[in-house]
Amino acid sequence: MNLRTHRLLFAVICLAMIAGTSPKTFSAKSHTAKPRKNQIKEFENWPKGASPEEIGKRVAERYANGAHTNFGRPTPPAHITYPETCTWYGSLTFAKLRGDKDLTAKLTSRFDPLFGEDAKLIPNPVNVDSTVFGAVPLQLYIESKQQKYLDLGKSMADKQWDDATPDGLSKQSRFWIDDMYMMEIVQLQAYRATGDKKYIDRAALEMTAYLDKLQQPNGLFYHAPDVPFFWGRGNGWVAAGMTELLRSLPEDHPRRAQVLEGYRKMMKSLLQYQGSDGMWRQLIDHPEAWPESSSTGMFTFAMITGVKNGWLDHQTYAPAARKGWLSLVSYLTQEGDIRNVCEGTNKKNDLEYYLNRARLTGDLHGQAPILWSASALLR
Numbered sequence: 001m002n003l004r005t006h007r008l009l010f011a012v013i014c015l016a017m018i019a020g021t022s023p024k025t026f027s028a029k030s031h032t033a034k035p036r037k038n039q040i041k042e043f044e045n046w047p048k049g050a051s052p053e054e055i056g057k058r059v060a061e062r063y064a065n066g067a068h069t070n071f072g073r074p075t076p077p078a079h080i081t082y083p084e085t086c087t088w089y090g091s092l093t094f095a096k097l098r099g100d101k102d103l104t105a106k107l108t109s110r111f112d113p114l115f116g117e118d119a120k121l122i123p124n125p126v127n128v129d130s131t132v133f134g135a136v137p138l139q140l141y142i143e144s145k146q147q148k149y150l151d152l153g154k155s156m157a158d159k160q161w162d163d164a165t166p167d168g169l170s171k172q173s174r175f176w177i178d179d180m181y182m183m184e185i186v187q188l189q190a191y192r193a194t195g196d197k198k199y200i201d202r203a204a205l206e207m208t209a210y211l212d213k214l215q216q217p218n219g220l221f222y223h224a225p226d227v228p229f230f231w232g233r234g235n236g237w238v239a240a241g242m243t244e245l246l247r248s249l250p251e252d253h254p255r256r257a258q259v260l261e262g263y264r265k266m267m268k269s270l271l272q273y274q275g276s277d278g279m280w281r282q283l284i285d286h287p288e289a290w291p292e293s294s295s296t297g298m299f300t301f302a303m304i305t306g307v308k309n310g311w312l313d314h315q316t317y318a319p320a321a322r323k324g325w326l327s328l329v330s331y332l333t334q335e336g337d338i339r340n341v342c343e344g345t346n347k348k349n350d351l352e353y354y355l356n357r358a359r360l361t362g363d364l365h366g367q368a369p370i371l372w373s374a375s376a377l378l379r
Contacts, residue, residue, distance in 0.1 A: 040307060042318035043377055050329045053098065056374030059367055060091040062336035064106040079123040082182060083364035085133045089185070090371025092139045097378040108140060115148065125156040128172050128182040138189035150193060157190035161202060168205055176347060177221045177234045180210050181241035188248050200248060204255040207245055210238075211262040219262075219269035220284060227347040229354055230284040233365065234345075236298030239266060240372065243302040246311065260311060263302075267312055270299050274320055278327030282342055283354050290359065293331045293340045297369025300324035304376040325373060337362030338370060 046052075077084075088107065095103040114122055123130035134156030141149035160170050160183070170183065184203050191199035214221045220230045221238050242263040249256045273284050279291035280299055303321035306312035331339045341363040345354070360366070 040314065040318055042322040043304070043308075047326070050326060052325075052374040052377035055329055055332065056094040056098070056371055056378075057100070057103075058332070058336040059338075059370050059374070060094050060103055060107075063087050063091050063364075063367060064103060064110065077121070079130070080121050080133055081123075081364075082129045082132050083368060085136055086368035087364045087371065088136045089139055090368045090375065092136070092143070093375045094371050094378070096143055097375055104143065108144070111136065111140060122152075125159045126172075128160075128174070128179045131156050131160045131172065132182045132186050134186040135189045138186070138193045141193050142189075153186070153193065154190055157186050157199060160186065167209075168202075169209055170202070170206065173206065173209070175210065175213055176224050177210070177214055177231075178237045180207060181237040181244070184241040184245050188244055191248060200250070200253070203245055204249060204253060204259065207242065207262075208255050208258050211258065214238075215262055215265070219265035219267075221266075224347045227349050229349075229351065231345065231354055232280055232282050232284055232289075232292045232295030233298070233342055235266075235270075235284060236295040236369065239263075239270070239302035240298045240369070242266070243305045246309070247305065263306070263311065267303060267306060267317065270303075271317065271320055274299075274324065278323035280324075282357065283351075286355070289355055291327075291340060292342050292359075293328060293338050294342060294363075294366040294369055296324055296328050297338075297366065297373055300328060301369055301372040301376050304373060305379075308376070308379065325377070328370060328373070332370070333361065335362075338366040341366030 049055075088111075091107050092104065094100075095107060123133050125131035125134065134153040136153070137149040138153035138157070140146070141153060160172055163171055165171060165173070172183065173179065183206050187199045187203040187206075190196070191203070214225065216222060216230075221235050222228050223231045223234045242259060245259055246256070246263060249259065270280065270284070274280060275287075275291060277291060279293070279296045281287065281289035282292040282295075283289040284295075300321055303312065303317050303324065307314050307318045307321060328338070333339065339359070339361045341360045342365070343358040343360050343363070344365070345357055348354075
């Protein structure tokens, strides 16, 4: 050992002794204040019956054992609707994270008839609400590597960009805030399944275009440019869409900084409007509006994920996320159905229209976000 090497080794040992550790384990990373994903105390020690494992299992089994649904109506749907797609996707991710092979098998066996006798239930991917269905077969491919799932899901993701606009956006873009999840998730799933950069680029381009056009100075989003109301679930779709995108968007992607900025701006505003009961309202900035569970589930999902990934300050947002989860769980019936879900809602420039929307129980618009939140807590 030469003199230079000897001095260098001596310096490393001294530094390690000062840090209170051995040279082998000394690392600058060990001195960061950010908690590891599995050491966030607010996401542990749940009251009896309120753990993500228990709640996710109840809600996912409720879906897996049920029939195809149609916005709470007694008649069957002509095709699979987007709330079912979102619940199916959430059930699959929960089952995978739990390692629940029986649940995964149920969810898969529910899908396979779509390749035969139930093919008519597959929606025609002519708009965002129909195309989002592709997220489910893509998740099945991610888990099973069976080509039939990839072919179906990828074909829907690609069709969404048939005849793109001159600025590279999908022709399905309509600048409703709902699209910020519906359009994102199928492209993200195609990226997760294939690794093809074009899919993540599409998703990032759409998201930044929508942020430019729809995000308001307070960080929230009007339902549409001509409807100046901060509708709860509409903003929930935005929060969930940005969250899913940030989960997969590479750190060095040129559009990541803008998406992260828009996300943080929204989360800061949402923090101010969370009720003392942990819920968010049907109209976010109207305290007289009723507590709405689907938006609460989506915002909770966004905050849990942000805290776990270090996008949000742990001390500020982890308590709010925990409060949101426990409030959400309190609205769940013994059968596994969530109460106080806003019925399907088109845009309308009318305050009373939003305030007087019906409150449904067990509607899949509300079931899906519970599963997303449960999955986020398990990641």
